[in-house]
Amino acid sequence: MRRFLVLLLAWPGIAAALAQLDLDVRLDPATRELTASARLADAAGLRGFRLAPEFEIVALAIDGRAAKLSRRGAVVTLPRGTRQVDVRYRAMLKPLAALDHREVLADRSATAAPEGSFLPAAAGWYPDVGALFAYRVSLSLPAGQKGLVPGELVKEDEGADGYRAEFAFPQPAESIDLMAGPYVLAEHRLKLPSGRYVKVRTWFHPEIAELAPGYLDDSARYIERYSRLIGDYPFAMFSVVSSPTPTGFGMPSLTYLGREVLRLPFIRATSLGHEILHNWWGNGVYPDWRRGNWAEGLTTFLADYAYKEDEGEAAAREMRMGWLRDYAAVPPGEDFPLKDFTSRQHGIASIIGYNKAAMVFLMLRDRIGRDAFERGLQLFWQRHRFKTAGWAELETAFAEASGEPLRDFFRQWVQQPGSPPFAGADPDFRVWRRIDPAVFPPILREVFVAPQASVVLAGDEDELRVPALALAARLLDAKPDTVAATLPGRGPVLIVGKAGRLEAWLAAQELPPPPAMQVGSARVWAGRDRAGRAYAVVSVTDVAALKALARPLPHYGKQSWLVFDGPRATAKGVWPPGVEAAPVSAASPRR
Ligand SMILES: [Zn+2]
Known part of the structure; x- marks a missing residue:
C-alpha cells in the first residue's frame, strides 16, 4: 500500500503566517446531503479560492459583510485586500459505487453512504486557497455514524442526536480528506520515548471490530520503533480507518484501508509500518x-x-x-x-x-x-x-x-x-x-508473465487436456487458447504431465529430470533449458490433483519449486543463484 492522495507541492519556504481554514461540516450519509460553513482567514490577504462547481454556494461574506459572488466554475475570485471570507455551501454527494482501487483513484469524487463516506481532497469539497494552510474542522453526523479528518482530536461527543467531533491540524497542511462510516472505535494511549502521549485509534466497521486489538498493538509498536530511531512521532494521534471499497490511502496521522484489505495478514506485517513511517518521511518532511x-x-x-x-x-x-x-x-x-x-x-x-x-x-x-x-x-x-x-x-x-x-x-x-x-x-x-538474468535462479513467474508463453501436454494424457488449459488460463498472462501436443521450438512454456510418465517425456526433449522433492499430489518446478528458455513443469498424480492447483498456484510465482497436497502447498523454495563471472576483489562493508 502506498500513498496516493497526499501529494505535497514543492513549497519554497513556508510563510511565517499560514492561511487558516475553519470548517463546520454536516453530513447525512443516508440522504447524501452535505451542508458546510467555512471561514478562511489570512492576514496577508486572500485573492480567492477553489470549490468544485457541484458545491453550491448559498451565502458569501467578505470581511464580515454579505457580498456578491464572483465565481467561474471552481474558481471564486475575491476583491483585493480581502482578509477573511465566510462561505456557506451545500451539495448532494454521489452514492457509493462498487469500485475497485484503481477506479477509486481515477474517480476522486466525494461519495456518501451509510456504509462509508469518503470526501477526498481531490473532489474539491472545501474552499482551497491553493497553498499550505492550517485548519480546524468540526464534523456533525447522524447517530450511528462517526467520522474524521487528519489531525488532532480536540473534542468529541456522541448522543441520541448524533456524533460531533472537532479536529485541528496546526502544521502546514496541503489538503483535507474526510471519512465517515458506522464505525466502532477502539483506542490505546501510547507514551513516546520523550514522555509525550499519542492516541492510537481504530475506526472499524462492526464486522471487523475483532481486528482492532491487533492493529492497535502493531501501530503502537511501529510508532515506538520509529520514534526511537528518528525522533518523536510528529502528531498527537494515529488512526487506522476502514473503508467499504478495496482501497488504500496514507494521509498525515492516519491510514484508510479497505475492510477486506485489513483482513490480509501482510497488511499488519508490512504495509501498516510503511504507512506509519510516512508520517516522518512524506508527511513530516516533505520531499522536494x-x-x-x-x-x-x-x-x-x-x-x-x-x-x-x-x-x-x-x-x-x-x-x-x-x-x-x-x-x-x-x-x-x-x-x-x-x-x-x-x-x-x-x-x-x-x-x-x-x-x-x-x-x-x-x-x-x-x-x-x-x-x-x-x-x-x-x-x-x-x-x-x-x-x-x-x-x-x-x-x-x-x-x-x-x-x-x-x-x-x-x-x-x-x-x-x-x-x-x-x-x-x-x-x-x-x-x-x-x-545477467542467467545468474538469477529460475522462478515460476518468468513463465507466468511471459507474453508468448504456451502450454504443452507431456504424453497423451487426454483427460488432462481440459484442466491443463484451464490452469494455463489462470497462470499465464499469455492466455494460450490451445494445448500443444509437442514442445514448441521456442518461447517460455508450461509443461503439464502425469507423474511416472512425465520423466521419459522430459528425457526425450533433453530437459533435466524432475528435481528431488517430497512426494505430494502435485509437484511444480521452474527451470531453463540449454538455450536459456524458461519453462515450468506441473507434475500431477491425477486429474483432481491438477484441478486443485487452479486457485493456489498463481500466488506462488516467486518460487522455484513447490509440493502440493491437493490445494495446499506443503513445501516450497527458490533454487540457489548462479555465480557471476567477475574477478574476486572486494572490501567487506561496514554494517
Ligand atoms: Zn510509500
Missing part, C-alpha cells in the same frame, strides 16, 4: 518534487526492507536479489536517475524510485556505518520537520553525521542513471548494478 522524491526509497528501506532484516539475513538477501532481478529486466533506454523520480506511475518508476533508492540507502549505511547513518537520520529530521527537503539536504545531514564528504556518492547514485561499472564480487547483492 522538483529535485526528486526520496521519501519512498527511505520508507521502503526503513520499513519493508528493515522487516526482512528483522527476519534474518536470508530474507533480506532475497529481497535485495529480487530488486536486482527486477532491475535486470529494465531496458537500459528506460532507466533514469533518482533525481527524476516523483511518484509511482508504472513498474519501472517503482523499480527506480522505491527499490534502487532503498538500495542506495543501504549502500550509504554500509559505507558510513550504522551509527553515523542513524545520527544522520535524526539530524535530517530535526532540521527539516514540516519543511521541504531534497536529496541535497540528506547528503548534508549524512556527511555531517559521518564526518565524510559524500558529494561523489550522491552525485553517482542520485544525479546519474544506472550504476558505475562494477568490478568485484558481491554474492550478497548489496551493490546496485545490472546483472
Whole structure:
C-alpha cells in the first residue's frame, strides 16, 4: 500500500503566517446531503479560492459583510485586500459505487453512504486557497455514524442526536480528506520515548471490530520503533480507518484501508509500518518534487526492507536479489536517475524510485556505518520537520553525521542513471548494478508473465487436456487458447504431465529430470533449458490433483519449486543463484 492522495507541492519556504481554514461540516450519509460553513482567514490577504462547481454556494461574506459572488466554475475570485471570507455551501454527494482501487483513484469524487463516506481532497469539497494552510474542522453526523479528518482530536461527543467531533491540524497542511462510516472505535494511549502521549485509534466497521486489538498493538509498536530511531512521532494521534471499497490511502496521522484489505495478514506485517513511517518521511518532511522524491526509497528501506532484516539475513538477501532481478529486466533506454523520480506511475518508476533508492540507502549505511547513518537520520529530521527537503539536504545531514564528504556518492547514485561499472564480487547483492538474468535462479513467474508463453501436454494424457488449459488460463498472462501436443521450438512454456510418465517425456526433449522433492499430489518446478528458455513443469498424480492447483498456484510465482497436497502447498523454495563471472576483489562493508 502506498500513498496516493497526499501529494505535497514543492513549497519554497513556508510563510511565517499560514492561511487558516475553519470548517463546520454536516453530513447525512443516508440522504447524501452535505451542508458546510467555512471561514478562511489570512492576514496577508486572500485573492480567492477553489470549490468544485457541484458545491453550491448559498451565502458569501467578505470581511464580515454579505457580498456578491464572483465565481467561474471552481474558481471564486475575491476583491483585493480581502482578509477573511465566510462561505456557506451545500451539495448532494454521489452514492457509493462498487469500485475497485484503481477506479477509486481515477474517480476522486466525494461519495456518501451509510456504509462509508469518503470526501477526498481531490473532489474539491472545501474552499482551497491553493497553498499550505492550517485548519480546524468540526464534523456533525447522524447517530450511528462517526467520522474524521487528519489531525488532532480536540473534542468529541456522541448522543441520541448524533456524533460531533472537532479536529485541528496546526502544521502546514496541503489538503483535507474526510471519512465517515458506522464505525466502532477502539483506542490505546501510547507514551513516546520523550514522555509525550499519542492516541492510537481504530475506526472499524462492526464486522471487523475483532481486528482492532491487533492493529492497535502493531501501530503502537511501529510508532515506538520509529520514534526511537528518528525522533518523536510528529502528531498527537494515529488512526487506522476502514473503508467499504478495496482501497488504500496514507494521509498525515492516519491510514484508510479497505475492510477486506485489513483482513490480509501482510497488511499488519508490512504495509501498516510503511504507512506509519510516512508520517516522518512524506508527511513530516516533505520531499522536494522538483529535485526528486526520496521519501519512498527511505520508507521502503526503513520499513519493508528493515522487516526482512528483522527476519534474518536470508530474507533480506532475497529481497535485495529480487530488486536486482527486477532491475535486470529494465531496458537500459528506460532507466533514469533518482533525481527524476516523483511518484509511482508504472513498474519501472517503482523499480527506480522505491527499490534502487532503498538500495542506495543501504549502500550509504554500509559505507558510513550504522551509527553515523542513524545520527544522520535524526539530524535530517530535526532540521527539516514540516519543511521541504531534497536529496541535497540528506547528503548534508549524512556527511555531517559521518564526518565524510559524500558529494561523489550522491552525485553517482542520485544525479546519474544506472550504476558505475562494477568490478568485484558481491554474492550478497548489496551493490546496485545490472546483472545477467542467467545468474538469477529460475522462478515460476518468468513463465507466468511471459507474453508468448504456451502450454504443452507431456504424453497423451487426454483427460488432462481440459484442466491443463484451464490452469494455463489462470497462470499465464499469455492466455494460450490451445494445448500443444509437442514442445514448441521456442518461447517460455508450461509443461503439464502425469507423474511416472512425465520423466521419459522430459528425457526425450533433453530437459533435466524432475528435481528431488517430497512426494505430494502435485509437484511444480521452474527451470531453463540449454538455450536459456524458461519453462515450468506441473507434475500431477491425477486429474483432481491438477484441478486443485487452479486457485493456489498463481500466488506462488516467486518460487522455484513447490509440493502440493491437493490445494495446499506443503513445501516450497527458490533454487540457489548462479555465480557471476567477475574477478574476486572486494572490501567487506561496514554494517
Ligand atoms: Zn510509500
